[in-house]
Amino acid sequence: MDRSSQDLELYTIPSYSSWFSWNNIHEVERFSLREFFDGSSVTRSPRIYKEYRDFIISKYREDPSRKLTFTEVRKSLVGDISVLLKVFTFLEKWGLINFNVADNSEKNSYEGSARTASFGVEEEEDNWRGRVKVEEGAPYGVRVVAAPNSMKPIIAPPPPPSVAVDGGGFVGEVGESGFKWPPLASYSDVYGELMQQEKKKALVCGSCKENCDSAHYQYTKEGSFVLCEKCFKSGNYDKNKLADDFKYKDSANQAAAWTDAETLLLLESVLKHGDDWDLVAKNVQTKSKLECIAKLIELPFGDLMLGAGNRKSRYLDVIGDITNSRQSGLASNESQESVKAEDPGPEVKDKEQSRELTDTDQSPELKDNDNSAEHKDEDLSPELKDEDQQKGDAKNEGPPLKRLRTGPTSDVGNSLMKQVARISTMLGPHVTASAADAAVTALCYENQCSREIFDDDDNYVDSKASPETSDQRRVAEVDNSVEEEEPNQSEIQGISCVKSIIPQNLRTRAATATALGAAAANAKLLADQEEREIGQLVATMIEAQLTKLQRKLKYFDDLEQIMGKEHAQLEELEESLIAERINVLQRIFSAGITKPKEQTSTMHQTDVVQ
Amino acid sequence: MKSHSPWGTAKNPVKFRIPTADNLVPIRLDIEIDGQRCRDAFIWNPSDPDSEIVVFAKRTVKDLKLPPAFVTQIAQSIQTQLSEFRSYEGQDMYTGEKVVPIKLDIRVNHTLIKDHFLWDLNNFESDPEEFAKTFCKDMGIEDPEVGPAIAIAIREQLYEIAVQNVTSIRESRINKKGRRGFEHIQASKASGNAVDLFKLFGNKSSVVRKRKEWDVYEPIVDLLSNEEVDALEAKEERNTR
Numbered sequence: 001m002d003r004s005s006q007d008l009e010l011y012t013i014p015s016y017s018s019w020f021s022w023n024n025i026h027e028v029e030r031f032s033l034r035e036f037f038d039g040s041s042v043t044r045s046p047r048i049y050k051e052y053r054d055f056i057i058s059k060y061r062e063d064p065s066r067k068l069t070f071t072e073v074r075k076s077l078v079g080d081i082s083v084l085l086k087v088f089t090f091l092e093k094w095g096l097i098n099f100n101v102a103d104n105s106e107k108n109s110y111e112g113s114a115r116t117a118s119f120g121v122e123e124e125e126d127n128w129r130g131r132v133k134v135e136e137g138a139p140y141g142v143r144v145v146a147a148p149n150s151m152k153p154i155i156a157p158p159p160p161p162s163v164a165v166d167g168g169g170f171v172g173e174v175g176e177s178g179f180k181w182p183p184l185a186s187y188s189d190v191y192g193e194l195m196q197q198e199k200k201k202a203l204v205c206g207s208c209k210e211n212c213d214s215a216h217y218q219y220t221k222e223g224s225f226v227l228c229e230k231c232f233k234s235g236n237y238d239k240n241k242l243a244d245d246f247k248y249k250d251s252a253n254q255a256a257a258w259t260d261a262e263t264l265l266l267l268e269s270v271l272k273h274g275d276d277w278d279l280v281a282k283n284v285q286t287k288s289k290l291e292c293i294a295k296l297i298e299l300p301f302g303d304l305m306l307g308a309g310n311r312k313s314r315y316l317d318v319i320g321d322i323t324n325s326r327q328s329g330l331a332s333n334e335s336q337e338s339v340k341a342e343d344p345g346p347e348v349k350d351k352e353q354s355r356e357l358t359d360t361d362q363s364p365e366l367k368d369n370d371n372s373a374e375h376k377d378e379d380l381s382p383e384l385k386d387e388d389q390q391k392g393d394a395k396n397e398g399p400p401l402k403r404l405r406t407g408p409t410s411d412v413g414n415s416l417m418k419q420v421a422r423i424s425t426m427l428g429p430h431v432t433a434s435a436a437d438a439a440v441t442a443l444c445y446e447n448q449c450s451r452e453i454f455d456d457d458d459n460y461v462d463s464k465a466s467p468e469t470s471d472q473r474r475v476a477e478v479d480n481s482v483e484e485e486e487p488n489q490s491e492i493q494g495i496s497c498v499k500s501i502i503p504q505n506l507r508t509r510a511a512t513a514t515a516l517g518a519a520a521a522n523a524k525l526l527a528d529q530e531e532r533e534i535g536q537l538v539a540t541m542i543e544a545q546l547t548k549l550q551r552k553l554k555y556f557d558d559l560e561q562i563m564g565k566e567h568a569q570l571e572e573l574e575e576s577l578i579a580e581r582i583n584v585l586q587r588i589f590s591a592g593i594t595k596p597k598e599q600t601s602t603m604h605q606t607d608v609v610q
Numbered sequence: 611m612k613s614h615s616p617w618g619t620a621k622n623p624v625k626f627r628i629p630t631a632d633n634l635v636p637i638r639l640d641i642e643i644d645g646q647r648c649r650d651a652f653i654w655n656p657s658d659p660d661s662e663i664v665v666f667a668k669r670t671v672k673d674l675k676l677p678p679a680f681v682t683q684i685a686q687s688i689q690t691q692l693s694e695f696r697s698y699e700g701q702d703m704y705t706g707e708k709v710v711p712i713k714l715d716i717r718v719n720h721t722l723i724k725d726h727f728l729w730d731l732n733n734f735e736s737d738p739e740e741f742a743k744t745f746c747k748d749m750g751i752e753d754p755e756v757g758p759a760i761a762i763a764i765r766e767q768l769y770e771i772a773v774q775n776v777t778s779i780r781e782s783r784i785n786k787k788g789r790r791g792f793e794h795i796q797a798s799k800a801s802g803n804a805v806d807l808f809k810l811f812g813n814k815s816s817v818v819r820k821r822k823e824w825d826v827y828e829p830i831v832d833l834l835s836n837e838e839v840d841a842l843e844a845k846e847e848r849n850t851r
Contacts (some may be wrong), residue, residue: 035733041707043730043811051817069748074727075827078810078817080709081727082736085744 012064014095025050032090035083043080052077052087060097067098258287258295266292267299431525435517436510443510626698626776629731629768630738633657635695636765641683648680651762654688656695663688695769703775707732707807712767714829718759720839721751725829729768731775738764749831 019026025046030037036049055077060068070088077084091097258266262284269283270292281289627633634653641648650670667684670676707730714725725745729736742760751757811817819827834842 041730041732042807043707043709045811048811048817055818070744071748071829075829076819076821076824078819079728080730080733080736081712081741082733083730085741086735 013099017094017096020094020096022054028094029053029090033087044083048079049087052079052084053091056088056091057096064099262286263295263299266295270296431521432514432518435521436514439510439513439517442513443506624703624732626701626703626772628765629703629729629734629772630736630765631734632737634765635692636762636769637688637691638762638766639684639687641680641687643677643679643683646677646680648674648676648684651759653762653765654692656692656699660689660692663692698773698776701776702779703731703772708775709807709810710771712764714760714763716759716763717834717839717842718756719753720834720836721753721756722832722834723756723760723829726827729764731768731771738762738768745829749829751831 013020019028029049033049035041036044036046039045056068056073059073059076070085073088074081074084088097265284266280266287269280273279273283277289277293281287281292284292287295628635633656635656637652637654639648639650664681664685667681667688670684671678671680709728709730711726712729714723716723738761739757741764742757745751745760746757809815
């Protein structure tokens with residue numbers, strides 16, 4: 001029957017009713033509704049039963065979300081009302097009709113939504129429902145659960161519903177085994193390679209092959225050629241390049257150089273032109289396109305102003321900024337307790353780099369978005385040497401350069417893994433280790449597989465530590481660098497190496513979960529650091545106030561002293577004046593003209609009395 | 611159960627009973643004493659001892675706060691109806707299959723119900739109470755008196771049909787001895803309102819009704835306003851006189 005084959009795919013019946021078939025009458029039916037099959041009456045025959053049954057079920061399936069009532073059915077059927085009721089009750093009992101339909105509307109809608117999601121899965125769905133919802137949010141791996149049931153066998157989880165992701169090429173690339181990105185896969189997962197590619201091109205001096213940290217000279221005729229300050233000053237470059245052609249770029253100065261007027265101009269032009277950065281940049285004039293974007297994103301509301309159109313590049317910048325600021329924050333955290341603004345080095349430089357790189361490379365990169373890994377490998381190959389060099393340098397240097405070590409190691413092969421590795425290296429090893437541990441635990445529990453599957457990989461990775469392909473070598477390098485800090489972390493990396501053993505799905509989930517955990521831990525770290533900074537600043541402020549008060553006190557003391565001196569002087573003066581007066585009086589006495597004076601004084605007195 | 615199968619068969623003539631799972635007799639009371647009227651309907655199990663009747667009557671009078679004079683009247687009414695029922699017991703009701711249409715046209719308080727459906731008299735698994743319950747649930751009837759009223763209405767009709775059958779069989783037996791020519795006519799008359807099974811359930815016809823017939827067989831439930839109820843009651847009053 002045509003109808004049956006189609007309908008079967010569309011409707012949910014409970015697993016215990018799997019005997020049902022449009023074409024046949026099953027033993028269950030024969031047994032439960034015996035009266036139709038004992039030939040006792042012409043009114044009850046198998047044919048009539050089948051007609052009753054088919055009609056009732058079809059009627060129900062006209063709208064499965066609504067409860068079919070007996071009264072509704074019986075008006076359409078000829079036959080003993082009691083028998084009809086019996087058939088109806090039978091079908092209802094077996095869930096062939098009114099399955100999952102509840103009387104109250106509230107439950108109705110809930111079941112309805114569950115039903116739409118579960119169409120097509122006839123059986124077992126019943127068992128899953130209530131326990132497991134359709135996965136729309138977080139992947140299985142991210143959930144806080146109890147310890148795993150290590151004895152359970154591996155059950156590959158059903159692949160989550162695929163989610164449309166922009167730039168589908170990446171999806172295909174990472175999910176070779178047909179695995180699509182889980183819904184939680186972030187843009188940084190998907191476009192992580194792009195970002196890392198940019199970061200990879202950290203500026204390297206064309207002469208001494210060292211990193212150009214804060215300031216460098218760019219050869220204007222060939223954008224990619226840069227010189228560090230030292231080399232430039234010592235004239236350590238090709239003779240056919242003129243000194244005038246080098247443009248000094250002090251990233252620290254430039255990044256800070258957004259005046260209020262420029263910002264205003266930027267905002268205005270963004271409002272006017274929206275995503276059209278070329279126009280915006282033209283409007284701002286003094287800044288390049290990328291600088292404008294970076295600035296806008298730095299602004300607290302920058303995200304709001306941007307539409308979805310330019311999301312890709314915007315997102316890259318955002319992520320870049322976030323990671324950069326994280327790193328610089330961490331760096332300053334490790335090296336000295338200082339305000340972040342005092343140490344803009346890596347952050348600013350990075351921005352500068354990305355700016356330049358995107359200037360030169362943007363169009364091919366964007367075009368490459370959905371291309372395969374090979375293409376990128378081509379792009380990258382000339383830089384590999386530099387990367388290695390950087391790596392060597394970076395390892396010898398302090399924390400501020402940590403990013404340089406992690407940046408280049410990231411590879412196009414498996415961006416997610418790289419993301420995890422990168423996040424891991426940014427954090428304390430113990431943090432990542434515990435994050436990975438928790439992720440694996442959660443994952444094991446989720447998939448009901450044993451932990452051993454992950455643990456075994458450690459050995460596998462070690463044995464595979466010297467793979468031939470450059471890709472894998474670099475992956476292994478990540479492994480080593482991470483493992484140096486904490487052997488536990490090889491769990492994650494192990495996942496990335498052993499593609500054939502753990503399902504891609506599991507690996508991705510583990511990685512995602514780890515990354516999330518690590519990111520959360522990192523966020524906590526950052527928050528702590530901020531808190532410390534705030535505390536420190538407050539302390540400084542109080543101290544300053546105290547100093548101020550002390551100084552004031554001191555001034556007051558001085559003033560008092562001065563006053564005292566003046567007082568003494570005044571007293572002295574007074575004394576001298578008295579002495580002088582006495583002297584004068586004595587002279588008068590000696591001169592003998594006292595009488596008239598006394599007279600006049602007494603006369604004066606009498607006047608007053610009168 | 612007297613037979614191993616709940617279903618009556620063509621071969622075993624069915625002894626008189628209410629053709630449902632439970633052989634319960636519908637009893638209807640309509641007693642008026644000194645201007646006070648007691649109307650009620652319920653079902654009674656004929657195998658209960660008759661001493662129960664008086665107990666029930668006393669209880670009812672007490673519950674309904676009726677004058678004591680009602681006790682004897684009620685008991686008497688029940689007793690009469692039960693005796694009538696018992697007078698048919700033991701007689702052959704009918705042979706063969708018999709599916710009859712049941713028509714409901716009742717009013718309970720404010721609810722008016724019109725419905726018709728088929729009832730198999732050989733189906734001794736049928737349960738009017740269960741049917742009425744389902745009906746009320748499906749139609750969203752909240753009045754608790756409606757369900758029992760429907761069940762009793764069904765039982766009364768079945769009872770009536772059963773009585774008809776018993777008498778018609780008795781008559782046909784009498785006729786058998788004398789005039790044979792009458793038999794056929796009587797038989798068809800006896801089957802009276804029973805439906806033509808072969809026409810409905812034969813191989814040629816579908817048990818699914820035609821779409822345009824659905825509305826005809828759809829039950830009608832009306833909620834009446836107070837005025838309508840008053841009008842109807844007045845009308846009924848007139849008719850009874």
